[in-house]
Amino acid sequence: GRLPRPVGVIQLDGKTVLITGANSGIGKETARELARRGARVVMACRDLTRAEQAAEEIRQSTGNGNVVTRHLDLASMYSIRQFAKDFLDSEDRLDILINNAGVMMCPRWLTEDGFETQLAVNHLSHFLLTNLLLPMLKSSAPSRVVNVSSIAHHGGRIDFDDLFFSKKPYSRLEGYRQSKLANVLFTRELSRRLTGSGVSSFCLHPGIIRTELVRHVMDWFPIPPLRALLRLPSLLLMKSPWQGCQTTVYCAVMPGLEERSGLYFSDCAEKEASAEGRDDEVARRLWEESARLVGLKDTC
Ligand SMILES: NC(=O)c1ccc[n+]([C@@H]2O[C@H](COP(=O)([O-])OP(=O)(O)OC[C@H]3O[C@@H](n4cnc5c(N)ncnc54)[C@H](O)[C@@H]3O)[C@@H](O)[C@H]2O)c1
Numbered sequence: 008g009r010l011p012r013p014v015g016v017i018q019l020d021g022k023t024v025l026i027t028g029a030n031s032g033i034g035k036e037t038a039r040e041l042a043r044r045g046a047r048v049v050m051a052c053r054d055l056t057r058a059e060q061a062a063e064e065i066r067q068s069t070g071n072g073n074v075v076t077r078h079l080d081l082a083s084m085y086s087i088r089q090f091a092k093d094f095l096d097s098e099d100r101l102d103i104l105i106n107n108a109g110v111m112m113c114p115r116w117l118t119e120d121g122f123e124t125q126l127a128v129n130h131l132s133h134f135l136l137t138n139l140l141l142p143m144l145k146s147s148a149p150s151r152v153v154n155v156s157s158i159a160h161h162g163g164r165i166d167f168d169d170l171f172f173s174k175k176p177y178s179r180l181e182g183y184r185q186s187k188l189a190n191v192l193f194t195r196e197l198s199r200r201l202t203g204s205g206v207s208s209f210c211l212h213p214g215i216i217r218t219e220l221v222r223h224v225m226d227w228f229p230i231p232p233l234r235a236l237l238r239l240p241s242l243l244l245m246k247s248p249w250q251g252c253q254t255t256v257y258c259a260v261m262p263g264l265e266e267r268s269g270l271y272f273s274d275c276a277e278k279e280a281s282a283e284g285r286d287d288e289v290a291r292r293l294w295e296e297s298a299r300l301v302g303l304k305d306t307c
Pocket of ligand 1: 027028029030031032033034051052053079080081082083107108109110111128155156157158212213214215216217218219220221
C-alpha cells in the first residue's frame, strides 16, 4: 500500500474536503491522511458522538485543528437535503467530495423514503448529495468527486424493473453488488455530464480491508466462538484501514488524474471496471431513474 511518490507529499492547505461515513474504517483513515496534508476536513456522519471522538483523535494525531463533524444520515433524503443546505450556507468551498459511507449485506430494510437500504445508502444518497453540492464543486474547480465502490460491482446488475427487490426475493449479496455497480456507473455518467466543468470523478475498490463493514455478515454467526473463528482468517488476510484508504487518497490528490475522469481504480492504479460498469446506456438510464427517485428536477 505505498503511495506513488508525488501523492505522498502533496499538501492541501486552503482546500476543503468532505467525507461521508468518516467516523470508522476506511473513511476515518482517509480523513486522517487528508488532515495530515493540511486540508479543512468535514466529517459527515450519522453518529455524532462517535464522529466527534474520531475527529478529536485525528486533530491530536495530525496537529490539524481544522477537522469538523456534521450530522448526516444517508438513509434519509430529508437529512441529505438539510445537510447540503447547511453546508452550502456555511462553507465557502468544496475541493474534494469523498462518497465513502456504505452498508453491506444488511437485511431487506426499507428507508423512510421506501428505498431498499443498500441502494439508498450506497448510491441514491450520494447521487443526491453530489448533485446538491455541485454548484460549490464547480465554483471551487478544479475539484473532484471520489466514490468508494468495490470489486463486488463485478457480477452486479441494475434491475430497473425491480430496483428495491419488491417483486423478486431479496438477496443481500445481489443488493450489495447492484449498489456498488451503481457507484461505478454514477461516476462514469457524472464525468460525462461534467466534461469541461473542471469537476472530475473517480471510483475505486479499496482492497479487502478489516473494518466494521462485515457487521451484518456476522449476524449469521450468532455464537461467539464461531465469530472468533471467522475473524481469524480476516486478521491474517485483510489489510488495515490505513492501507484501505490509499486508493481513495490517490484518486483525491494525484496530480493530472483529471484526464482519467470517470474511471475505476484499485491499488493506486487504473483498472478496468466490469462490462456492466462500462455500459454508457445503463449509466444514462440509472442517472435518470435516480433523479426521479430522489426528486431532482434539474441535474447537470
Ligand atoms: N472493507 C472492505 O473490505 C471494503 C471492500 C470494498 C469496498 N468497501 C467500501 O468501503 C466503504 C467504507 O467501508 P468500511 O469498510 O470502512 O466500513 P465501515 O462500516 O467501517 O464504514 C462505513 C461507514 O459508513 C457509515 N454509514 C453507514 N450507513 C450510514 C448512514 N445511513 N448514514 C451515514 N453514514 C452511514 C458508517 O457509520 C461507517 O462510518 C464502503 O462504501 C464499502 O462498501 C469496503
